[in-house]
Amino acid sequence: MRRILITTLFFTALIVIWQAMANSGWWSPMLPVPGDVAAYLWHAAQDGSLWKASAVTMARLLIGYAVGVAIGLSLGVLSATSTFVEDTIGVLALGLQTLPNVCWVPLALLWFSQTESAILFVVVMGTMWSVITTTESGARTISPSFARAARTMGSDGFHKWTHVILPASLPFLISGTRQGWRSAWHSLMAVEISVAILTDFGLGHLLHYGQEVNAINQVVGVLLVIIAIGLLTDKALFVPWERFLRRRWGTGMRLA
Numbered sequence: 519m520r521r522i523l524i525t526t527l528f529f530t531a532l533i534v535i536w537q538a539m540a541n542s543g544w545w546s547p548m549l550p551v552p553g554d555v556a557a558y559l560w561h562a563a564q565d566g567s568l569w570k571a572s573a574v575t576m577a578r579l580l581i582g583y584a585v586g587v588a589i590g591l592s593l594g595v596l597s598a599t600s601t602f603v604e605d606t607i608g609v610l611a612l613g614l615q616t617l618p619n620v621c622w623v624p625l626a627l628l629w630f631s632q633t634e635s636a637i638l639f640v641v642v643m644g645t646m647w648s649v650i651t652t653t654e655s656g657a658r659t660i661s662p663s664f665a666r667a668a669r670t671m672g673s674d675g676f677h678k679w680t681h682v683i684l685p686a687s688l689p690f691l692i693s694g695t696r697q698g699w700r701s702a703w704h705s706l707m708a709v710e711i712s713v714a715i716l717t718d719f720g721l722g723h724l725l726h727y728g729q730e731v732n733a734i735n736q737v738v739g740v741l742l743v744i745i746a747i748g749l750l751t752d753k754a755l756f757v758p759w760e761r762f763l764r765r766r767w768g769t770g771m772r773l774a
């Protein structure tokens with residue numbers, strides 16, 4: 519209850535500061551008042567454009583993220599166990615992870631033009647390499663004594679991986695998928711702003727069109743929605759798993 523109260527007071531103070539800055543005159547051309555942003559969000563929710571854009575964006579995100587995680591986890595585990603894969607795919611993933619996600623957009627447009635495939639390609643690329651490197655580094659931190667103990671008790675091959683290695687590396691896999699989710703979210707926003715698909719508008723398109731028509735209240739409103747969705751999905755999907763794993767592994771105590 520105390521934490522909820524502190525969070526509420528903090529964001530209330532931010533809104534008050536925002537209102538004061540908008541009314542000061544110094545920021546008025548660049549910063550809309552909170553009431554104008556709220557009015558846009560209410561109107562967009564009433565006519566359905568905000569819900570439709572959010573649904574389109576989330577559908578693209580989930581599909582691209584699922585494909586990227588499936589490939590990334592598999593290659594990450596292989597890279598942690600095979601020197602050949604580490605020296606090839608592992609090095610490639612490490613290099614491509616440093617590439618900003620928006621850099622995939624021109625290549626996607628050249629290959630797939632203004633299509634859904636271009637958007638999904640960028641999301642998969644933004645997710646996959648991050649998951650590979652995080653999964654590989656996490657799997658390598660597992661104590662070798664786990665594998666030796668498993669072999670001593672007769673566990674080997676596929677059984678050892680499914681019953682010993684993967685459960686032991688689960689905290690790192692969750693961390694990798696969480697990092698992949700954030701990267702996928704960043705990639706999707708970058709490509710939606712750049713790729714104009716006339717059939718399905720996402721949140722990135724609403725953001726871009728708000729900038730095109732100089733509607734600052736729309737731009738700020740969509741930014742707030744993007745932030746809210748990112749926070750809610752992170753809290754709903756990954757925080758519960760991380761709390762469970764910290765309790766399970768005995769690392770749930772908060773530092774003083």
